[in-house]
């Protein structure tokens with residue numbers, strides 16, 4: 001009897017709420033006594049989201065690249081190692097916010113040639129306020145990438161509805177439905193969604209139906225388990241199925257990681273964030289302030305910042321990762337060094 005590992009793929013632009021949803025999913029399965037595992041992908045060199053996702057969850061970290069392209073080949077081996085070493089009941093793949101989900105589905109399909117797995121859902125989380133903003137001009141690389149992420153979803157969370165009016169939310173629901181008429185659309189705040197409905201039940205380990213073993217020859221030829229969620233193939237638009245196009249859709253995104261060597265003043269840091277160039281559209285990190293007692297997890301997404309008190313386990317450096325397009329790293333570095341008092345002014 002061979003266990004088929006259910007897989008959920010989380011997609012959505014940078015800062016849309018994927019990790020917020022992931023931590024809800026993990027808590028949900030843990031409460032049922034199940035053992036989830038995570039594949040977490042960051043384009044930066046540190047995994048800040050790992051601090052949020054929950055303790056004691058086996059996690060494969062894939063850093064400094066995007067699983068849909070530069071480190072895509074590693075995905076198969078990361079999944080294989082998780083399955084072999086941890087025997088999880090379910091795996092969630094959280095892609096970087098710049099990933100094209102069709103490429104990830106492709107990579108998972110490759111992995112399913114070697115392991116029994118079943119992609120249950122491809123969930124795309126949308127920052128409603130951000131999409132509303134981009135829908136005015138209806139152009140640009142971020143807009144096109146969001147469109148691809150929405151088109152390939154089997155279910156859509158229209159998140160951050162607290163940042164738009166009721167009429168805007170309704171308009172965005174209609175807008176998104178035109179791009180993807182197949183996926184159910186669930187409007188949410190902080191990804192607060194009925195998880196029974198979203199995730200469905202997982203097959204029980206013990207009672208999972210026996211899959212007849214194939215001959216070695218058959219196994220080499222046939223994919224084992226369904227790699228693509230039902231209905232997803234039908235939704236693939238010609239535009240998003242073209243690998244070359246997809247790869248080029250986020251070549252422009254860059255990241256910069258800054259490690260702090262001393263605490264900084266909280267107000268000065270907030271002023272620095274308020275003055276970030278528009279080209280920096282996501283930042284996250286861990287900070288110690290000179291004027292507070294606690295450490296903070298810092299988040300910045302589509303011009304909104306958030307600070308949460310944390311007590312990280314083990315050695316976690318003070319660090320911030322900035323993600324955006326064509327911004328000047330040395331200008332940021334100079335400003336951050338000035339905050340630390342390493343420079344008198346910028």
Ligand SMILES: Nc1nc2c(ncn2[C@@H]2O[C@H](COP(=O)(O)OP(=O)(O)OP(=O)(O)O)[C@@H](O)[C@H]2O)c(=O)[nH]1
Nearest residue numbers: 014015016017018019020097160189190299301306
């Ligand atoms: N106002 C508001 N903020 C939210 C909502 N959902 C999530 N956030 C905040 O948005 C920020 C980004 O959320 P994450 O869950 O980290 O987003 P993400 O998609 O995982 O981000 P990346 O991993 O960088 O792509 C955090 O500060 C969240 O607390 C929401 O519904 N409303």
